[in-house]
Amino acid sequence: MSRTRSHEIFQRALQLMPGGVNSPARAFGGVGGEPLVFERGEGAYLIDVDGNRYIDYIGSWGPMILGHGNEQVRAAIHAAVDQGTSFGAPTERENTLAELIIELVPSVEKVRLVNSGTEATMSAIRVARGFTGRNKIIKFAGNYHGHVDSLLVAAGSAAATLGVPNSPGVTPGTTADTIVLPYNDPAALAAVFEQHGDDLACVIFEPIVGNMGTVIPKPEFLAAIRELCTKHGAVMLMDEVMTGFRVALGGAQQLFGVTPDLTTMGKIVGGGLPIAAYGGRADIMNHVLPAGQVFQAGTLSGNPLATAAGIATLSILKETNPYPRLEQLGERLMTGLAKAAADAGAPYSVARVGSMATLFFGAGTVVDWDTAEKSDTERYADFFWGLIDRGVYFPCSQFEALFISVTHTDEDIDTTIAAARASLQA
Template sequence: MKAHPKSADAFAKARRLMPGGVNSPARAFGAVGGEPIFIDRAEGAYLWDIDGARYIDYIGSWGPMILGHAYPPVVEAVRDAALRGTSYGAPTLAENEIAELIIDCVPSIERVRLVSSGTEASMSALRLARGYTGRELVIKFAGNYHGHVDSLLVAAGSAAATLGAPNSPGVTRGAAKDTLVLPYNSPSALAETFARCGDQIAAVVFEPVCGNMGLVAPTQAFLKALRDLTRQHGALLLCDEVMTGFRLSLGGAQQRLGIEPDLTMLGKIVGGGLPVGAYGGVSGVMAHVLPEGKVFQAGTLSGNPLATAAGIATLRALRDDPPYERLEALTARLEAGLNEAVAASRATARVQRLGSMITLFFSAEPVTDWDTASRCDTARFGRFFWEMMDRGVYLPCSQYEAMFVSAAHTEQDIDQTITAAHEALR
């Protein structure tokens, strides 16, 4: 492992200032050992750390930098917006414009409400679902992450369909008691749960393509069961596209996979790298949000002018000059190269990909849910991570996070990454 003396000094100071030395636990490198690298700047597909090393970046700020870092139209839009003021706490034309862009792009959204993060979007959509249906139970799936919302920050019980238990101190049993945790990609578990208590279930919330246990795609049977059972029992289907929205297609995973949710949560790309989230859906449900309805949700920074400016510039670019065909080709090239590296090294590993999201799992079996993901060799991933870092490739610092390819990556970047993987897997 190469030395990073300036980052080491910065982290030592950070630990005196912040819990664990970070402002989000995903940045602490706890899953791979060692200490985090401190970033100085980013441009296109690259990061530079404070020691001067350059990396090909496959995190992209955990997804939003689909056009690359410091994308000139986004930088210009934010600069222009800042010169007019950084926050008003009052309506702007930009809020109308970004709302219209979202509605035009995402098939299921007829009306939308802006918030400031993906966690806020999840929290608000969940409250709306309960307020609309008058029910309390919610189904989520093991391995799906929907932000640090108390009622969704729960772990599965001992059986496949049990009430969730808090998996963080500070989350009360009362907050978790109405959440049912089921295995992902299991139509039978879903059907059994609805048969038992379908008239009490307000909503099912799910990631249409998982990125927070590594890249895991849904089966068609699972997607069909989600939609059929929620409709049959009068529950809402909540599609968490915070990570997949505008990435897997202009209309997100739901457009690519033919999903018809009642509510959708968005984040990441919709803010163009700035803090924005959104939730939206059919008009009849969204009409229940205050001040039109009675379900409370508010936020001083919702629709912030800097964030909406960045989001508008990003969504316009994705709409007017779609990068999806190129992203597909680049990521397929990476997938093929990683598979070749795995075969050449005879490593116990497999590659899973959908669109521009991809994961190299150190697993002997296909990863289809949290049970299979949890059997991955995380220690082997940690060694691979640092070998790749030493070769100038910046990967997610966990086996259970997807890699993201951006429109700024080149074929040369992909080929350099494949060469590094061949060396790192020896």
């Protein structure tokens, strides 16, 4: 399988961009070698610049739940382009997308559109602090909430992959009010609330972690967050940038029956274009300028192209209810991968919720960052390249979730399992 053009383009990129990429998650730091350079996507497939075709399980790190190049989404974008690309003024599509979000996400009464998941979490924390008049926040080790200074502490995702959980350039002052706790540990959370309850503005968390690999929350952990936030007047801030519209139409909060005070959304909400949102209780959201005094703004927020893509994507999900089929595909894939790993004698564990999953190499169930970091990352790297050579594109890190789209077929899944079996036995 030739990758000559990918190599040439990446070598040029190294001279133009730091590390040759515009996001470290693309750098292959967790598996070695050079990243592939892609030319186009078609349904469940990606085609690189050398003409190699891969079954794609990244889906642009989550947004492409409808597959690449969905006709209805493309048509919506084309129609929006014909009317102009940005106005810096209100459009009706902003209302339409906001109405869809409020309809579909149980806890959201009002919403603000922004441009990225990072911007959403940054803004939501500011609102939580403005609403409560408090400074301290709680986050959990291995949860990644974007490259916000106050949250880039014990982060997962690319920071974990590259071994830089605390970034240079983040000053002690910006993280002084951030308390980091182990995920899935209600006792540790209760102890901090006991000590700092009156000073805590919010608890921000991933309801299903995707940035140290897929990690599933314990019911008692979610219940503790809700109970303690309510008792102490802190804001429960659920980061559904990854899980929103992915694990259920109403996100993880609908799936688990948990009602947060604020929610951040991204990825699927824009159907592959750069848009995100934060929203929640009206009394909290009414603190955002111009209704309130908490400042947040953005020139391209609610961009006409992104809102068009988001409306089309959420409308399709609402009308077609693909989640039972995605559940079937996820079960078929991960059952097959688990059997392939077992037959190869590779210690492993599997974590999956719907169409979001991880195959961990290493003994024991992964429940937090301490257990995740014990994974055999070298074995994963060998596995990853074995799949690449067999036409399957998996996450380029043990600490990233894979995603399945509605365009994947049973044949795609079976081909992937066969490729995994061959890679593990090579």
